[in-house]
Amino acid sequence: MGSIVYGAAGDDDKDTTIRVTTRPIIVTAYRNTGAYGGAELPEAQKTVVTEKQISANNYKTVEDVLRQVNGVTLNSMVPGATSFVRINGDDRVNILVDGQSLANAQGSSYGRGMVDLSTLPGVDNISAVEVVKGAGSVRYGAGSVGGTINIITKKGKKNRTVFDTAFGSWGKEYYSLLQEGSKGDTSWFMSGSLDKKDYYKFPESARSDKAAGDNRAKSLTFRMDRKLNKSQSMTLDISHKDSRGHAVSFDSPYGIAHRKFSVKQYKPLERLSNNVSFTWNFRENTSTPGHIRYFNDYSKTWWTNRFHTRTQGIQAERSWMTKYHFFTLGTEWTLDSGSNDGANYKNKKKSNRAVYGEDMIVYKKWSFTPGLRLDKNSHFGFHKTPRLAVEYRAGDNLNIYGSWSRVYTAPRLNDMYYNGARSRGNPDLKPESGYSQTVGLDWAMTKNTLLRFSLFHSYLNDAIRWDRSITPYEVRNLNKEDKRGIDLSLQHKIGAAWDWELAYTYTKIKIDEGRGMRRDPSNSQPNGYRASLQYHEGKWKVNLQLSAGTGREDRYYVKKTYATWDLNASYSANKRLTLYGVVHNLTDDGYDLYHGYPDSGRSYLFGMKYSF
Numbered sequence: 001m002g003s004i005v006y007g008a009a010g011d012d013d014k015d016t017t018i019r020v021t022t023r024p025i026i027v028t029a030y031r032n033t034g035a036y037g038g039a040e041l042p043e044a045q046k047t048v049v050t051e052k053q054i055s056a057n058n059y060k061t062v063e064d065v066l067r068q069v070n071g072v073t074l075n076s077m078v079p080g081a082t083s084f085v086r087i088n089g090d091d092r093v094n095i096l097v098d099g100q101s102l103a104n105a106q107g108s109s110y111g112r113g114m115v116d117l118s119t120l121p122g123v124d125n126i127s128a129v130e131v132v133k134g135a136g137s138v139r140y141g142a143g144s145v146g147g148t149i150n151i152i153t154k155k156g157k158k159n160r161t162v163f164d165t166a167f168g169s170w171g172k173e174y175y176s177l178l179q180e181g182s183k184g185d186t187s188w189f190m191s192g193s194l195d196k197k198d199y200y201k202f203p204e205s206a207r208s209d210k211a212a213g214d215n216r217a218k219s220l221t222f223r224m225d226r227k228l229n230k231s232q233s234m235t236l237d238i239s240h241k242d243s244r245g246h247a248v249s250f251d252s253p254y255g256i257a258h259r260k261f262s263v264k265q266y267k268p269l270e271r272l273s274n275n276v277s278f279t280w281n282f283r284e285n286t287s288t289p290g291h292i293r294y295f296n297d298y299s300k301t302w303w304t305n306r307f308h309t310r311t312q313g314i315q316a317e318r319s320w321m322t323k324y325h326f327f328t329l330g331t332e333w334t335l336d337s338g339s340n341d342g343a344n345y346k347n348k349k350k351s352n353r354a355v356y357g358e359d360m361i362v363y364k365k366w367s368f369t370p371g372l373r374l375d376k377n378s379h380f381g382f383h384k385t386p387r388l389a390v391e392y393r394a395g396d397n398l399n400i401y402g403s404w405s406r407v408y409t410a411p412r413l414n415d416m417y418y419n420g421a422r423s424r425g426n427p428d429l430k431p432e433s434g435y436s437q438t439v440g441l442d443w444a445m446t447k448n449t450l451l452r453f454s455l456f457h458s459y460l461n462d463a464i465r466w467d468r469s470i471t472p473y474e475v476r477n478l479n480k481e482d483k484r485g486i487d488l489s490l491q492h493k494i495g496a497a498w499d500w501e502l503a504y505t506y507t508k509i510k511i512d513e514g515r516g517m518r519r520d521p522s523n524s525q526p527n528g529y530r531a532s533l534q535y536h537e538g539k540w541k542v543n544l545q546l547s548a549g550t551g552r553e554d555r556y557y558v559k560k561t562y563a564t565w566d567l568n569a570s571y572s573a574n575k576r577l578t579l580y581g582v583v584h585n586l587t588d589d590g591y592d593l594y595h596g597y598p599d600s601g602r603s604y605l606f607g608m609k610y611s612f
């Protein structure tokens with residue numbers, strides 16, 4: 001009969017154990033028999049990109065990390081200027097840092113994205129990026145229809161300093177410096193980077209006007225941990241990023257009609273983000289850890305308009321455990337405030353209070369996780385969102401799972417108060433509500449082969465969208481929004497030096513704007529394909545990656561299909577020095593992920609890392 005054990009598995013590999021983690025799915029059952037490549041099966045619905053993988057592939061941004069995760073697509077209006085993520089075809093994706101949401105109170109410029117990835121600092125301070133597809137734990141909010149991305153930051157360990165510099169196409173320069181260490185009960189980790197390019201160039205295969213888009217970004221992160229005693233510690237986390245440059249807007253209708261990317265105008269773009277959090281961790285090194293956190297996130301942007309927003313709040317969480325139960329109880333309070341000069345609103349505020357509970361119940365090969373979240377919004381009242389997840393470990397190499405969750409998303413400040421010459425909000429909007437569900441399996445077919453398969457479906461009532469077919473633009477509640485699809489991947493290891501992965505995602509999106517359910521033309525990847533071939537032995541690491549999409553609407557996108565090849569290679573000259581090179585878009589394919597806005601052409605980056 002199964003029972004709950006905190007941390008690593010016991011000595012007896014035949015015992016069913018539970019790995020308890022604070023990231024973002026709190027518990028997972030597995031048998032620790034090394035079912036795939038000497039490791040346990042991955043957690044249900046979850047993909048983890050580790051620090052080792054980030055370093056080996058020379059990723060510089062969170063966008064780089066997410067680009068090769070199956071089921072994830074990025075909608076970039078201007079490379080390096082603005083980028084939003086979709087999971088399972090939905091851009092309602094919660095972005096977390098160490099379990100704390102970064103959702104912007106004003107919302108995104110386009111779509112329902114919660115966080116612009118281009119505002120995040122670099123990857124030097126990232127220990128891992130976890131991608132959970134579908135509605136996740138009730139701990140992290142009620143509105144993540146597509147999924148949840150949790151960025152785990154590094155805690156200072158051994159004393160070391162690492163310098164990274166790279167140069168490449170379009171006047172690209174990159175410099176970063178990190179320093180970490182510990183002394184006594186105090187540890188620290190700090191990083192800073194300067195990233196600039198003079199312009200970016202459109203692909204030769206794309207009919208377009210000319211190159212455009214300079215950008216200079218500086219970022220700084222700092223984390224300090226102080227141990228108070230054996231079971232308590234304090235964590236201070238600070239991040240800063242500011243960028244200046246120019247972005248471009250395109251004439252999308254002209255581009256679609258003439259199969260040409262047409263520059264409309266250049267716009268100055270300036271951004272600033274300052275985030276700080278302070279956390280008291282208690283009951284550390286026990287089976288039931290807890291924490292209390294205060295956070296204050298501020299962002300300011302000058303693009304078409306000048307606007308700024310601040311979100312601050314308090315989180316508290318505590319857990320309990322018995323032989324067959326792991327129960328988590330938490331509460332949080334957030335206050336959002338924002339101003340938008342061009343939209344003619346200032347100091348608008350809304351607040352939200354929430355309590356949640358989740359219990360993982362283990363019985364033999366089964367685990368059941370019911371959860372309930374209660375939200376009280378200052379503008380939209382009381383809402384409850386239940387969730388249920390079920391897993392069945394048929395054997396040490398097979399996990400079958402399913403989950404169902406209600407979802408609820410309140411309108412944002414721009415939705416309610418925007419009052420510009422060309423766009424108008426609506427304070428009488430209804431919250432979005434619906435459900436998200438997933439069923440799937442993870443099967444280690446052999447010690448070297450892993451198959452992952454899932455079916456997903458989400459359904460929303462009163463979905464919020466901006467109607468840009470009329471002037472002024474208006475925001476309104478649609479009748480319905482339905483997304484469903486398939487996520488399939490196959491991973492295989494060939495000895496110690498080689499491995500490959502093939503993946504496919506099918507996403508079908510229908511919307512009802514008062515004329516019945518119809519196909520959504522903005523679906524940027526109805527059929528998504530991923531492939532990678534990796535070599536890692538001795539001093540060399542090489543990774544060739546493919547990302548492709550087919551079945552797109554040619555009345556909405558310039559091209560119905562696209563395929564992008566990327567190549568990463570690094571050579572460790574010695575323990576301190578690593579040389580690397582990256583080629584993006586090897587074939588110089590021209591395509592748009594946001595309609596009428598081309599992604600960048602072929603580019604090169606060559607650099608070195610030195611540790612001392």
